[in-house]
Amino acid sequence: MESTHALENIRMLLVEDEAYFRSTLKKRLERRGMTLFEAADGEAGLAALTEHPVDIVITDMKMPGMDGLTFLKRVKADYPEIEVILLTGHASTTDGVAGIKAGAFDYLTKPVEFDHLMSKVGQAYDLILRRQAQRREAELHERMERQMALTERLAALGTLATGVAHEINNPLAIIRESAGWMETILKKPEMADMPRKTDFEKGLDKIEKAVERARRITHQLLEFVRKPDKKAAETDLKALIEESAHLIHREAANKGVDIVEELDENVGTIMSDPYQLRQVLLNLITNAVHATEKSGRITLGLENAPGESVRIRVSDTGSGIAPENLEKIFEPFFTTKSPGKGTGLGLFVTRGIVEQLGGTIEVESTLNAGTTFTVTLPRSIIPREASAEAPRKQRPGIFQKITQALSKETQHHDQDSDPHTRRGR
Numbered sequence: 001m002e003s004t005h006a007l008e009n010i011r012m013l014l015v016e017d018e019a020y021f022r023s024t025l026k027k028r029l030e031r032r033g034m035t036l037f038e039a040a041d042g043e044a045g046l047a048a049l050t051e052h053p054v055d056i057v058i059t060d061m062k063m064p065g066m067d068g069l070t071f072l073k074r075v076k077a078d079y080p081e082i083e084v085i086l087l088t089g090h091a092s093t094t095d096g097v098a099g100i101k102a103g104a105f106d107y108l109t110k111p112v113e114f115d116h117l118m119s120k121v122g123q124a125y126d127l128i129l130r131r132q133a134q135r136r137e138a139e140l141h142e143r144m145e146r147q148m149a150l151t152e153r154l155a156a157l158g159t160l161a162t163g164v165a166h167e168i169n170n171p172l173a174i175i176r177e178s179a180g181w182m183e184t185i186l187k188k189p190e191m192a193d194m195p196r197k198t199d200f201e202k203g204l205d206k207i208e209k210a211v212e213r214a215r216r217i218t219h220q221l222l223e224f225v226r227k228p229d230k231k232a233a234e235t236d237l238k239a240l241i242e243e244s245a246h247l248i249h250r251e252a253a254n255k256g257v258d259i260v261e262e263l264d265e266n267v268g269t270i271m272s273d274p275y276q277l278r279q280v281l282l283n284l285i286t287n288a289v290h291a292t293e294k295s296g297r298i299t300l301g302l303e304n305a306p307g308e309s310v311r312i313r314v315s316d317t318g319s320g321i322a323p324e325n326l327e328k329i330f331e332p333f334f335t336t337k338s339p340g341k342g343t344g345l346g347l348f349v350t351r352g353i354v355e356q357l358g359g360t361i362e363v364e365s366t367l368n369a370g371t372t373f374t375v376t377l378p379r380s381i382i383p384r385e386a387s388a389e390a391p392r393k394q395r396p397g398i399f400q401k402i403t404q405a406l407s408k409e410t411q412h413h414d415q416d417s418d419p420h421t422r423r424g425r
Contacts, residue, residue, distance in 0.1 A: 007121070010034045010121065010125050011034070011054040013054045013058070014037070015042065017040055017063045041064060042059075042063060045071060056083050057082055061086055062095075073102055076103040084103070084104045085104065086099040086108070087107070087109075088107055089110055096109070108120065175211050182200075183204055235271070237312065240274060241263060242263070244282055245300060247282065248285050252289050256295055259297075262300065267303065270378075276353045276356070279350075284373050287346060287347070288315075291320075291371065298316045309359075311374060312374070313372060314373045316370050318371060320367040320368055320369055320370055322367060323367075357381055358377070361376075
């Protein structure tokens with residue numbers, strides 16, 4: 001009985017040294033809608049498989065040079081997913097049995113009854129489809145297990161975030177108030193002639209900026225649990241990239257790594273969140289520095305992109321990312337760095353920020369050659385919920401309570417102005 005699946009989907013290789021028999025069988029199979037490739041011997045068959053992917057191979061057992069059994073073993077060793085049907089003479093059934101033991105799907109004796117052959121082809125194709133379905137089911141099960149484990153880890157992260165917001169924001173508030181009190185004292189008339197007063201003022205300014213940065217880090221934890229309010233501002237991307245590069249310049253210089261800027265002057269400004277974008281840039285450039293050895297180079301690119309978008313590119317000549325890790329690098333807690341050197345949250349946070357700003361992030365990498373991260377952003381923030389192309393997934397309900405706790409800890413802080421932005425109306 002033939003397979004119920006459409007036979008025109010089947011790709012087949014016919015290996016037979018008798019030209020007339022091969023040609024006749026090929027024509028009959030092609031009339032059934034199948035895609036056929038042919039070869040006159042085993043060597044030619046192996047060569048054909050390197051050029052044409054197939055589902056099923058039909059091969060004669062008795063051929064000059066490489067015999068069918070040897071050919072079968074080579075096929076199953078190099079292409080285990082291919083099913084092989086053997087054709088034997090009346091007196092060669094023992095060869096057919098030996099072939100099945102070597103991995104053949106089945107064997108038929110010559111002269112071949114065409115309907116019987118079609119039945120075997122359909123059965124072999126059904127087996128291939130069942131294996132593919134089982135593989136997809138196993139992959140789905142594995143993904144579900146990973147997702148469940150990820151949900152549990154994110155729940156733990158949310159609990160940790162609540163503690164961080166409380167334990168860090170409170171001392172930050174004290175440091176900020178103390179710095180403000182010292183600034184007030186320095187402004188008094190009797191302190192006008194204080195030695196090195198300018199140095200003290202610079203030191204206090206650095207303290208306040210560091211406090212602000214630490215406070216914003218605690219705000220980043222909210223991105224795991226809620227959709228943040230967009231703080232849209234007219235943002236000069238060129239200035240923001242230059243500032244981010246300057247902040248990391250010393251670390252790069254200490255490693256002997258050059259940072260090259262290829263920034264299009266015509267990009268202009270976009271309406272986005274500069275604080276979030278700065279975090280993205282710092283994460284990507286820092287990762288590039290860590291991945292690049294001495295005398296390496298990091299290239300920062302900025303250009304216009306189609307569809308009222310802009311494109312930011314961070315490329316390095318570092319160690320690259322293994323192909324099996326490319327799909328995992330944006331997962332939380334995944335890191336290829338040695339223990340203690342990375343949290344595995346940097347790229348997870350980065351992707352979350354970019355998507356919340358209506359953009360996308362892509363990665364291309366070659367081992368021992370380098371990596372390029374490409375961030376594409378709209379010229380104006382697009383709410384993810386309104387985007388039909390990339391709808392935002394709902395967070396698990398447990399995070400709503402965490403959001404409330406975090407918000408209570410951070411809501412008393414106001415958004416300060418930034419030297420590279422002008423607030424949008």
